[in-house]
Amino acid sequence: xxxxxxxxxxxxxxxxxxxxxxxxxxxxxxxxxxxxxxxxxxxxxxxxxxxxxxxxxxxxxxxxxxxxxxxxxxxxxxxxxxxxxxxxxxxxxxxxxxxxxxxxxxxxxxxxxxxxxxxxxxxxxxxxxxxxxxxxxxxxxxxxxxxxxxxxxxxxxxxxxxxxxxxxxxxxxxxxxxxxxxxxxxxxxxxxxxxxxxxxxxxxxxxxxxxxxxxxxxxxxxxxxxxxxxxxxxxxxxxxxxxxxxxxxxxxxxxxxxxxxxxxxxxxxxxxxxxxxxxxxxxxxxxxxxxxxxxxxxxxxxxxxxxxxxxxxxxxxxxxxxxxxxxxxxxxxxxxxxxxxxxxxxxxxxxxxxx
Amino acid sequence: xxxxxxxxxxxxxxxxxxxxxxxxxxxxxxxxxxxxxxxxxxxxxxxxxxxxxxxxxxxxxxxxxxxxxxxxxxxxxxxxxxxxxxxxxxxxxxxxxxxxxxxxxxxxxxxxxxxxxxxxxxxxxxxxxxxxxxxxxxxxxxxxxxxxxxxxxxxxxxxxxxxxxxxxxxxxxxxxxxxxxxxxxxxxxxxxxxxxxxxxxxxxxxxxxxxxxxxxxxxxxxxxxxxxxxxxxxxxxxxxxxxxxxxxxxxxxxxxxxxxxxxxxxxxxxxxxxxxxxxxxxxxxxxxxxxxxxxxxxxxxxxxxxxxxxxxxxxxxxxxx
Numbered sequence: 038x039x040x041x042x043x044x045x046x047x048x049x050x051x052x053x054x055x056x057x058x059x060x061x062x063x064x065x066x067x068x069x070x071x072x073x074x075x076x077x078x079x080x081x082x083x084x085x086x087x088x089x090x091x092x093x094x095x096x097x098x099x100x101x102x103x104x105x106x107x108x109x110x111x112x113x114x115x116x117x118x119x120x121x122x123x124x125x126x127x128x129x130x131x132x133x134x135x136x137x138x139x140x141x142x143x144x145x146x147x148x149x150x151x152x153x154x155x156x157x158x159x160x161x162x163x164x165x166x167x168x169x170x171x172x173x174x175x176x177x178x179x180x181x182x183x184x185x186x187x188x189x190x191x192x193x194x195x196x197x198x199x200x201x202x203x204x205x206x207x208x209x210x211x212x213x214x215x216x217x218x219x220x221x222x223x224x225x226x227x228x229x230x231x232x233x234x235x236x237x238x239x240x241x242x243x244x245x246x247x248x249x250x251x252x253x254x255x256x257x258x259x260x261x262x263x264x265x266x267x268x269x270x271x272x273x274x275x276x277x278x279x280x281x282x283x284x285x286x287x288x289x290x291x292x293x294x295x296x297x298x299x300x301x302x303x304x305x306x307x308x309x310x311x312x313x314x315x316x317x318x319x320x321x322x323x324x325x326x327x328x329x330x331x332x333x334x335x336x337x338x339x340x341x342x343x344x345x346x347x348x349x350x351x352x353x354x355x356x357x358x359x360x361x362x363x364x365x366x367x368x369x370x371x372x373x374x375x376x377x378x379x380x381x382x383x384x385x386x387x388x389x390x391x392x
Numbered sequence: 393x394x395x396x397x398x399x400x401x402x403x404x405x406x407x408x409x410x411x412x413x414x415x416x417x418x419x420x421x422x423x424x425x426x427x428x429x430x431x432x433x434x435x436x437x438x439x440x441x442x443x444x445x446x447x448x449x450x451x452x453x454x455x456x457x458x459x460x461x462x463x464x465x466x467x468x469x470x471x472x473x474x475x476x477x478x479x480x481x482x483x484x485x486x487x488x489x490x491x492x493x494x495x496x497x498x499x500x501x502x503x504x505x506x507x508x509x510x511x512x513x514x515x516x517x518x519x520x521x522x523x524x525x526x527x528x529x530x531x532x533x534x535x536x537x538x539x540x541x542x543x544x545x546x547x548x549x550x551x552x553x554x555x556x557x558x559x560x561x562x563x564x565x566x567x568x569x570x571x572x573x574x575x576x577x578x579x580x581x582x583x584x585x586x587x588x589x590x591x592x593x594x595x596x597x598x599x600x601x602x603x604x605x606x607x608x609x610x611x612x613x614x615x616x617x618x619x620x621x622x623x624x625x626x627x628x629x630x631x632x633x634x635x636x637x638x639x640x641x642x643x644x645x646x647x648x649x650x651x652x653x654x655x656x657x658x659x660x661x662x663x664x665x666x667x668x669x670x671x672x673x674x675x676x677x678x679x680x681x682x683x684x685x686x687x688x689x690x691x692x693x694x695x696x697x698x699x700x701x702x703x704x705x706x707x708x709x710x711x712x713x
Contacts, residue, residue: 105675310600320601322642324672335642335673366676 038173038204040121045069048245050091051142053268055183057089060140075139076127082136087176092141095132096150098170105327110296111164111199114151117171118180122203123235125313126264129170131305140176144185152191155196163193166224168201175275177206181336184209191216197390199259203238205247211254216391220292221251222259225282227274230266231326234318241278245285252290257392263297263361265335265341267321273346279348290352293389296345297361298331298338317352327364335367342371357389396474398508400466402441406456411558413485417498418551420454428458433467438488440472441483447453447471450481451488479510490523497550497557498654500524501539508537535561535598543568546575558620566606573607576586591634594641609637650672659705662696678710 045064049071049302051057061069075088102108117140118133123288141147155163165187167173177183181199190198191214201222208249210221226234231241239247248258260282268274299318301309309319323331332338359382360368365375376382376390397418408657427434427630437452449456452480459467470483486503489495507520513533526536540547542560549555563571571677574595578588601605609615616630639646652669661667668679680697684690700706 310637319597322644324642324645324674327675332674334642334648336648337644364675 039178040087042067042138043085044083045087045089046075046137046244047089048072048075048142049073050092051089054142054144056140056142056144056180056182058213059181060089063179075135077135079134079135082119086137087140087179087225088135088137089142090139090362091143092146096141096147097154097165100166102362102388103328103348105216106364107360107368107382108162108362109359109386111166111386112154112228114147114165114167114198115141115170116147116167116184117133117176120168120172120175122172122174122175122205122235122237124238125316126266126299126318127299128301128305130133130308130312131302132170138171138176140180144182148189155193159195162390163194163196164199164390165190166199166201166230172202172204173200174202174204174206177209184213187213187219190218193218195391201261203235203244205239205243207247207251210251210256215256217257220257220259221248222261223248223280224263225265226259226262227265227268227271227278229274230268232264234313234316241281242285245281247382249285252286257290257292258286259294261295261297261361263295263346264299265345266299267337267341268317270339274346275341279345279352283352291353293335293357293359293386294349295359295361296342297363298333298360299342300326300332301346302330303374306331324367328362338363339367339370342367350367357385359385393470394480396438397441397473398436398469399469399471401447401471402466403456403460405445405447406439407442407448410442410446410448412448413440413481413506414453415482415485415489415495415499416453417502418496418548420457424454425458425461427539428455428464429462433459436470438470438472438484440476441474443474448481449483452491456615464537478644482506482510495524496553497536497541497560498547499551500538501528504533504536505540519588535564538564543571546571549575549579550596556588558585559588559592562589564644570606573610577610577619577633581633583630583634587630587634591637594637598641640653645672655709659700659703659709661700664693665700667695 042064045060045067047057047069052071063077069347075090092115094115099114099115100108100111100198101161102110116136117138119129120127120139121138153164172220187210197220199220199222201224203224207221210219213219225241225244226357229243231238241317248260251258262275265271265275299321303325306319309316310352320338322334324334326332333341338356342363346358357375358372360371363371368375375383379385417448433455435452435455437456438450440450442448447469452469456467459465459473462702486507489499503524504516504520506517511520513530517528517530517533519702521533526532539550539560541558542550542564546555546560546563550557550560555575559574559578563574566574574592577591583591593607595609598604598609603608614636615633618636621629621632646697664682666681668681670677682693683695684693
């Protein structure tokens with residue numbers, strides 16, 4: 038599953054950057070096409086291509102939550118877009134116009150923006166993540182970016198970095214000085230769901246084993262049951278996932294666990310139907326949410342959250358469990374409290390964030 | 393304007409099967425027949441002399457057909473020589489038609505496919521599509537190009553205006569029998585275009601989920617019976633079918649709506665008050681509606697509302713979402 042591009046398309050403006058030099062050193066025989074500027078096309082993804090470009094936007098963005106639902110309030114550190122794992126439900130299929138996996142190489146701009154951001158809000162807790170628009174560790178064997186990011190955050194008293202992944206590419210984390218300021222997180226689903234909807238990602242056991250290794254290296258870990266998917270025997274299958282989770286990792290070292298059911302913009306539906314005709318994830322009934330995204334009917338969402346919450350709390354009473362993009366009434370019904378009662382979701386996670 | 397000869401033409405001189413420049417499609421307007429019958433042919437058709445001696449129709453195929461039907465022969469016509477290019481003739485046919493009327497979607501499709509033989513795609517999109525009042529886009533071009541590949545009852549329905557082209561585009565990926573089952577349903581009952589789109593999506597979702605053909609969803613016993621409820625007005629039948637399909641697609645939501653109605657009944661809302669839950673029971677925005685004529689009536693209503701909000705059953709209802 039390790040991604041090895043067969044062709045690199047690189048913008049000339051970033052030819053001398055350290056990131057490009059690193060990628061070229063790892064892939065010395067991969068053909069390179071040098072271009073002035075990568076063309077924005079709408080066609081299907083070329084699975085063999087990795088584009089490396091100069092990013093002209095903001096590297097730091099707030100999590101794209103909406104006012105209608107309660108957001109975790111973390112900041113996206115945007116180092117690239119798209120992913121090669123091809124999960125059927127992936128929102129990235131409709132989120133960006135450009136189809137190919139793309140890295141941003143002008144990291145000096147990124148570091149500057151990061152330092153400026155941290156400097157502007159010294160008294161705040163900063164939770165950053167690189168796994169919103171791509172998988173955080175998918176390209177790490179090519180870029181070795183974690184070797185820069187992890188020590189950087191180790192030196193920031195009020196900031197943490199969350200690396201979200203469905204891979205097991207954690208080797209480079211072993212020797213890094215993280216000082217507890219990096220949380221490594223995996224998205225979890227039952228084996229059957231992984232086989233049908235996340236076919237190019239690693240198995241559940243492999244993800245949990247990678248998490249265990251990170252714990253051994255002193256990292257705090259996190260899990261995202263997101264998207265939770267309705268499927269035959271979902272209760273039993275998620276019970277099995279939770280059981281394997283607790284038998285593999287030490288729950289005391291889990292920073293947080295999020296729960297979120299499948300949701301998607303309506304534009305994604307025909308894309309899923311066209312690209313993944315065998316997928317059954319759209320068979321369940323959906324209603325438009327307050328943010329325009331399609332969601333499971335709320336009673337079903339509550340049922341799923343309750344089920345997972347009970348299992349997780351049974352395994353470890355003190356776990357920090359939160360819902361991703363849900364309303365107060367769903368929080369109350371599913372978890373028995375609203376974030377507001379505890380100072381708000383951002384505050385809850387901020388308290389959890391720092392070591 | 394290329395050099396033109398004016399002459400009287402016998403029908404046997406015309407090759408009626410030559411559709412090189414034919415861009416008209418659809419039923420012949422009755423008015424044209426009445427007009428020619430009443431006052432004769434006011435505008436002369438335009439034809440082209442072919443190398444084999446026969447004539448090709450460039451503009452006026454309907455006028456010529458009507459003349460033939462009415463037995464008006466010979467017909468005065470303008471005739472191009474053989475030297476005039478096909479593209480020039482085709483352009484004449486297109487401009488002659490778009491100057492006089494709005495082409496139907498099938499005719500637009502014909503124009504695009506015929507012009508595609510002479511111009512490249514960017515020119516087709518940038519120049520020809522706006523001429524047909526179409527937004528210049530590759531996607532739309534592909535949709536229009538595919539229109540003629542549909543089954544002839546669907547093409548005829550689009551040309552005749554009984555089926556919207558948006559629906560025809562959406563039907564295209566389906567199998568022929570399924571397309572025709574949809575056409576029959578949409579022609580039988582008065583669904584708006586947006587409801588047709590909704591039904592199409594709902595039926596396709598049910599079909600995928602249940603592993604049955606869309607035509608089997610459309611023709612199953614319950615829907616068939618609703619369609620054949622001849623004593624009910626057409627609009628009511630259309631609405632019944634919509635509700636039935638929605639319930640089948642979204643059983644949880646439907647069950648919740650029914651439970652809500654039962655809860656409302658138990659609360660006993662005063663007459664004239666209407667309570668609506670949040671859309672799809674998502675969020676916490678309820679809606680209470682009432683009307684009044686006089687200030688005194690408003691006072692009564694507000695008192696009723698105040699009493700209502702104090703009732704434990706009403707509060708439970710708002711919480712039981």
